[in-house]
Amino acid sequence: MFKSKFLKGVDLSYKHAVYTLSNGVKIPVVGFGTWQVKDGNEAYLSVMEALKVGYRHIDTAEAYRNEESVGRAIKDSGIPREELFITTKLWNQHGTYEEAKEALENSLKRLGLNYVDLYIIHWPHPLAHRGNSTKRNSEVYRAMEDAYLEGKIRSIGVSNFKVHHLEDLLKTARIKPMVNQIFVNPSDQQKDVVEFNEKHDILTEAYSPLGTGKIFGVTQLEEIANKYNKTIGQVVLRWSLDHGYLPLPKSVTPSRIKENLGLFDFKLDALDIEIIDNLYGAFGLALDPDTADF
Ligand SMILES: NC(=O)c1ccc[n+]([C@@H]2O[C@H](COP(=O)([O-])OP(=O)(O)OC[C@H]3O[C@@H](n4cnc5c(N)ncnc54)[C@H](OP(=O)(O)O)[C@@H]3O)[C@@H](O)[C@H]2O)c1
Known part of the structure; x- marks a missing residue:
């Protein structure tokens, strides 16, 4: 069974467990996802709820168009900034330093923050720069490195990068990068x-950890969930942690937001992990960034 080296020394029975990135920055092992969470009340209230029940890591992006509401919730939560881990992402049209x-x-302004904990290149081969994306990634990455050195971002990441995109980026x-989402x-x-991530000390963040809601119809998961007296969501998120990924569950439903953090009082047997590992293809595969139509 695959076990990430980022699990070394991490106690997954502790609800405030953190991984340590290659630059020493600590990152809470579960993040709250906000894709498709509408700006305004929906984003504000769900992030407020997430912070209330114990999430300390929020994942947003310029493209989600909810940074302002996310930022408002962060501010109104009253939680000291240094206790939070906030990620946002650079969208596809941006191509130069x-x-x-x-x-x-602009993201910092919308979030009302003077730094983010992680800034990510959202996609490696956007339509707007197709044919020229290696140069584009290297240029925008240089701006991110400078922002890192200036203290505006505490760590640097990429997203949807395949091995060849990472190999190209590492040349310049x-x-x-500390993270690949x-x-x-x-x-x-x-x-x-x-x-490849492991070999280069890059933490793998697991987006769509619940298959954007598609895991809930899988019968094998229901059987495993019953065995542990847990829900399907909790079993799959714990499976993600047991491998040493960093899952980013999204929900706008208060009961589910809480449920998805109920991961630290059980662990899965090796056999059940194997059954879940064998669900390859059961509800879709990753989108290929080289052919995505955006
Ligand atoms: N970097 C990228 O390109 C990229 C791409 C996709 C996602 N992401 C990140 O990863 C996060 C999560 O991925 P995702 O948004 O695709 O979805 P997900 O977390 O895999 O699944 C979310 C869906 O599952 C439902 N759900 C959540 N918890 C549940 C539970 N306990 N029981 C039953 N249903 C439940 C949610 O419904 P309700 O909300 O209605 O409760 C929603 O429909 C995103 O929000 C984003 O932050 C990044």
């Missing part, structure tokens, strides 16, 4: 990318 600098400033990067759940673990 200057554009990337400006995009980060001065600072290795990719589609990882029982239906697709992208083993080649995860292996």
